[in-house]
Amino acid sequence: MQNVIPLYHFLIVAAALFSIGLAVVVTKRNTIGMLIGLELMLNAVNLNLVAFSRHDPVLLRGQLFALFVIVVAAAEVTVALAIILRVYHHYGSIDPDEMNQLKQ
């Protein structure tokens, strides 16, 4: 009989990951850094879903939802990186503070 990690530990780790991702998204002055923070937040949500899915061992609905979250994250990253490449060709920088053409 092996020891099972309690649910609270998963939830605390996921909350820490989500907070770190939010801090990275707000703090970074680099669009790719913001994407990395976004990935951290999506991983925190996935961790929550999988941790709760252990209590549903017949249907595994949490793991199915986490699978769809991974698919949507992959699609989002590809489109975001394409947009970042276009922005870099246009502005010569990927600082979100310098993308201010609509303000002028």
Added chain:
Amino acid sequence: MYAAFALFLALLGVAALFVLSGADFLAVTQLMVYVGGILVLLIFGIMLTRTPDKSNNSQTPNLVKISAKRQVWGILVSGSLFFVLLTTIFNATFTLNSVEPLNSRSTIRTLGVELMTSHLLPFEIAGILLLVALVGATYLAFNRNPS
């Protein structure tokens, strides 16, 4: 670049937690999609959009002040959100089924049957979404006026 390596370590840790909570297929998917795909894309993005070093440029005097303010507010907001989440977690009482011991049975059969029977429409929508994202990304990244 260091952020990408740190993200690599974080993704490996999350995959290990997936294994420990009995989601073997999801852990392998995490490794293949994130580490094999998304991280390589991010590293290519970092290498393709290298910004010139502006540390010795005296034309941007206000940048330090703005970034310091943003860092203070970001860390403040995320720290307060973390404590709100912690209090919520410790005050919540979940009515859960009893945790069954981790059996050695793989979750691939259950996931595959569920994905092909009751979750068929989201599966198809995810496929269409991936196709649209790939075509859209190719169209966006295409250099329209080569000079």
